[in-house]
Amino acid sequence: MSANSNPSLCLKLFTSTFYLSAFTFGGGYVIVPLMRRRFVDDLRWIEEKEMLDLTAIAQSAPGPIAVNAAILLGWRVAGPLGALVAILGTVLPPFLILSVVSLFYAAFRSNPIVAALLKGMQSGVAAVIASVVVDMAGGILAQKRLLPTLIMAGAFLVTLLCDINVVWIILVCAVVGILAAFWRQARDKKEGTV
Template structure:
């Protein structure tokens, strides 16, 4: 009975991440809104705060954010096997689709219809990434310090071309400083922000 329920969970994990991998275009960041909707709102496997933490860790590690996120979530739900199942689910659609496209793309890449399709897809991808940023900001920016750090991170990455890992490590360092030097403020942040001061 336990094996049957475990198999059902693995199947659900695979199907969920296969769906995410199949219907998200534009790379890892474009997958964030769909991952959040599926694992937080639909399946309730993780909370909104937990998924933001997953995205932060996934971004700070080598590899694609969507693959890293699926591995983390799969592990949280069903251990090592869950991590493998979720990762396989999110990778398989891309693998199948890109294999087919690679066989034919060189023949159609200059086709006006194909160019028109891609010119429409690109702005839609930007909208998906922006949506993900807005959703994540609602649970991540809980006070003025968070707002300042977010603005500073954007400036460092966009204007000064600072590597993302440097920005993430800098944010982690600030978090540690606040935790040890300002414990009351840290407690408010960790408890959802309290009042925004």
């Protein structure tokens, strides 16, 4: 779908990402399920599997996951202009909010109501992150494929039990996934020629 031929698409993309970014506390892992609900369930711009793929790419790329996911989603929905619009919609709310907070930082720092509010938000963020993990794990388990399930379980166990930097775990998982894709492609090619 071309963004040039449909300016209302870009406007809807901007307002959706702006709204999600403005009212989401807790970072990328919190905004991802809200993006899924908005763009997969409500607007039906992309499929569930595609959202999982975009999320995986956004996590693997350098930078904030929310911005990376917005770039990929915007590009997928409306091309380069959509990516730009989605970036603006995602980055503007935190920029504006932090600009206001920085002006009143001294008052916010010592305010017990603000401190209690932030503590409460931490609990909510933990619940939303747990929900994301369950949703993403459900998507992987629903595929009924052994390798992705083993990668997911192995990455979880290594993260839980070992003191290994998560970057190394992501790199190992990426290498395993690439090797599996090459192996599957070679197998399919061999079966196709027989």
